[in-house]
Amino acid sequence: MTVSGLRERKKQRTRDTLVRVALELFTGKGYERTTVDEIAAAVDVSQRTFFRYFASKEEVAFAVQQMVEERFYEALVERPAEEAPFDAMRNAVLSAWDTIGEAIEAVVPVELHLRMFQVIESTPALLAVHLRRATEMEERIARLIAEREGLDVDADPRPRVAVAAFSGVMRVTGQLWGRGTELTVCAMRDLTETYLDHLGPALASEWRD
Amino acid sequence: MTVSGLRERKKQRTRDTLVRVALELFTGKGYERTTVDEIAAAVDVSQRTFFRYFASKEEVAFAVQQMVEERFYEALVERPAEEAPFDAMRNAVLSAWDTIGEAIEAVVPVELHLRMFQVIESTPALLAVHLRRATEMEERIARLIAEREGLDVDADPRPRVAVAAFSGVMRVTGQLWGRGTELTVCAMRDLTETYLDHLGPALASEWRD
DNA sequence: CAGGCTAATGACAGCCACTGACAATTGACA
DNA sequence: TGTCAATTGTCAGTGGCTGTCATTAGCCTG
Numbered sequence: 422m423t424v425s426g427l428r429e430r431k432k433q434r435t436r437d438t439l440v441r442v443a444l445e446l447f448t449g450k451g452y453e454r455t456t457v458d459e460i461a462a463a464v465d466v467s468q469r470t471f472f473r474y475f476a477s478k479e480e481v482a483f484a485v486q487q488m489v490e491e492r493f494y495e496a497l498v499e500r501p502a503e504e505a506p507f508d509a510m511r512n513a514v515l516s517a518w519d520t521i522g523e524a525i526e527a528v529v530p531v532e533l534h535l536r537m538f539q540v541i542e543s544t545p546a547l548l549a550v551h552l553r554r555a556t557e558m559e560e561r562i563a564r565l566i567a568e569r570e571g572l573d574v575d576a577d578p579r580p581r582v583a584v585a586a587f588s589g590v591m592r593v594t595g596q597l598w599g600r601g602t603e604l605t606v607c608a609m610r611d612l613t614e615t616y617l618d619h620l621g622p623a624l625a626s627e628w629r630d
Numbered sequence: 631m632t633v634s635g636l637r638e639r640k641k642q643r644t645r646d647t648l649v650r651v652a653l654e655l656f657t658g659k660g661y662e663r664t665t666v667d668e669i670a671a672a673v674d675v676s677q678r679t680f681f682r683y684f685a686s687k688e689e690v691a692f693a694v695q696q697m698v699e700e701r702f703y704e705a706l707v708e709r710p711a712e713e714a715p716f717d718a719m720r721n722a723v724l725s726a727w728d729t730i731g732e733a734i735e736a737v738v739p740v741e742l743h744l745r746m747f748q749v750i751e752s753t754p755a756l757l758a759v760h761l762r763r764a765t766e767m768e769e770r771i772a773r774l775i776a777e778r779e780g781l782d783v784d785a786d787p788r789p790r791v792a793v794a795a796f797s798g799v800m801r802v803t804g805q806l807w808g809r810g811t812e813l814t815v816c817a818m819r820d821l822t823e824t825y826l827d828h829l830g831p832a833l834a835s836e837w838r839d
Numbered sequence: 840c841a842g843g844c845t846a847a848t849g850a851c852a853g854c855c856a857c858t859g860a861c862a863a864t865t866g867a868c869a
Numbered sequence: 870t871g872t873c874a875a876t877t878g879t880c881a882g883t884g885g886c887t888g889t890c891a892t893t894a895g896c897c898t899g
Contacts, residue, residue, distance in 0.1 A: 428866050428875075456855065467878050472857065505835040545762060552761035553754060556801070570837055578825050583832040585802045589794030592765070597790075616787050621833065623792040626714040628779055637846075637895050665884065676849050681886065 436474050438464050441529050443481045448536040452482065452544045479550045482541065485534045486551075488524060490558055493517045497565060506566045506580070510587050511617050518610040535604050542599035555592065559584050590616050645683050647673050650738050652690045657745040661691065661753045688759045691750065694743045695760075697733060699767055702726040706774060715775045715789070719796050720826050727819040744813050751808035764801065768793050799825050 442463045446455040457478050461471045475481040497513035504512065525531050541547040559581075567573065567580040574580050594616045598609050622628075651672045655664040666687050670680045684690040706722035713721065734740050750756040768790075776782065776789040783789050803825045807818050831837075 426867080431866085432876080457857085458855080468856090469858090469879080470877060473877080476857095478856065506837065507833055508835065548765075549758035549762035552765065553758040556757075556761065556805075572837075578828040579832040579837060581802045581806075582799055582825060582828050585798030586795035586829060586833060587798075589796075589798035590791055593787075593790045593794045596765075616791060619787040619791050620795060623788040624716055624795060624830065624833065626717065628715065628781075628788060635895080640895085641847080666886085667884080677885090678850080678887090679848060682847080685886090687885065 435464070435466065435470075437528055439466075439471065439474055440481055440484045441533075444485070444529055444533050444537050447482060447540050448533060452540055452547055479547065482537065482547055483550070483554065485525060485528060485537065486541075486554075488528070489517075489521055490554075492521055492524060494558070494561065494565075497562065502569060506570065506583050507587065509566075509569070510562070510584070514591065514613060514617075515610065518606060518613070522606060531606065535606070538595075539599045539604065542596060552592070555588060559588050562588075586620065587617075590620055644673070644675065644679075646737055648675075648680065648683055649690060649693045650742075653694070653738055653742050653746050656691060656749050657742060661749055661756055688756065691746065691756055692759070692763065694734060694737060694746065695750075695763075697737070698726075698730055699763075701730055701733060703767070703770065703774075706771065711778060715779065715792050716796065718775075718778070719771070719793070723800070723822060723826075724819065727815060727822070731815060740815065744815070747804075748808045748813065751805060761801070764797060768797050771797075795829065796826075799829055 439460065443455075443460045446460060446463070457471055458468050460481070461468045464471075471481075475484075493513060496517040497509060500509040500513055522531055525534050541551050563580045563584045564574055566584060567577070570580070572580060591613065594609070594612045598604075598612050601608070601612075648669065652664075652669045655669060655672070666680055667677050669690070670677045673680075680690075684693075702722060705726040706718060709718040709722055731740055734743050750760050772789045772793045773783055775793060776786070779789070781789060800822065803818070803821045807813075807821050810817070810821075
């Protein structure tokens with residue numbers, strides 16, 4: 422995991438500091454009103470160095486998010502083969518939510534990450550990037566699902582369609598959570614569960630109970 | 631529709647020319663390799679004037695797309711009330727596809743718009759904006775669906791969930807179409823139809839036939 | 840049709856994200 | 870310790886975008 426060598430450790434420390442400071446500034450005074458120069462100055466590195474760690478100002482905003490997504494993917498890989506595709510995805514998110522906390526805390530306070538999520542949802546430029554990243558993850562998941570079921574992603578529409586529907590719901594819950602007032606991991610988890618359970622009924626031809 | 635007055639007509643003409651020239655440059659040499667200065671110079675206006683017509687370089691890329699989306703929304707408004715929500719959306723896209731051609735041609739050649747769509751799908755910065763715009767439209771649609779069914783969007787999850795699933799599928803078809811070789815409105819229409827029909831089966835718990 | 844009003848434009852200066860190039864520094868390792 | 874390579878800082882430059890102000894050009898009234 423951790424590589425020995427002063428050089429590597431120093432680099433990791435600089436990176437982590439950049440992420441933490443950036444998130445503090447973004448959540449504190451807003452993404453757009455924070456300049457890269459400010460972040461670099463606060464960490465005491467040159468602006469050029471910032472761009473050697475992160476390809477763009479946006480990228481640093483998603484550093485923690487990245488970890489969380491990887492966690493979900495791994496959870497999905499580990500779902501038993503007998504679970505139906507949609508159930509596997511559903512269970513993977515829910516179980517990932519339960520163990521994500523510590524992983525985040527290793528880099529930044531969980532509360533900071535949650536507030537950053539809100540900033541992402543409410544900042545047009547970041548929201549756009551967030552959605553694009555989500556589609557990249559979708560493609561990975563679709564391939565994984567297809568593999569699980571022994572199908573060809575490009576021949577059978579079902580893997581991509583199932584994933585698209587699933588992550589569409591995930592996106593809606595993310596939005597609603599961001600707008601709401603219960604900014605806890607727990608609230609997020611419950612909202613996710615509720616909305617996923619409504620997907621079947623929502624596609625039914627008759628909505629009247 | 632059209633406002634008399636030399637001033638208004640001149641403005642409309644400048645705007646249309648900016649859109650057409652921009653799309654030609656974007657599709658010809660790529661979005662990133664085209665500068666705003668180039669577009670402005672080609673239309674013989676100052677860069678400052680370009681930014682008085684479009685808030686950003688991205689915005690001009692979506693000018694035609696905007697029209698198409700509005701067309702779909704109107705088609706949805708006109709669906710009969712007895713159609714189930716999901717069917718209404720499905721029929722609205724399909725019927726919109728049939729009449730969109732002429733509307734586009736009024737501004738730019740349809741072929742140019744189709745190639746621009748491909749550029750959007752394959753340019754990360756544009757894809758991100760495209761997805762964000764899509765979610766804004768989703769919100770509008772969810773409200774419309776809720777109204778149709780006499781529901782409260784914020785109380786009942788089904789409108790947003792149904793729309794999310796629907797537009798997730800639409801997004802996938804858009805991607806696949808862009809990657810494919812059949813760059814015609816017709817191919818797009820058929821692909822859309824096929825994939826929408828697979829949504830039900832994709833959510834089923836058993837994929838084996 | 841003269842002259843005043845206002846919308847539209849151009850010219851200019853400046854901010855910020857980002858990049859290439861080169862020199863200076865600093866771990867790593869023989 | 871000295872050499873090598875990775876990391877960093879500096880600087881100059883590009884491109885997207887904005888504020889400001891003077892100029893131009895359609896419009897409208899008398």
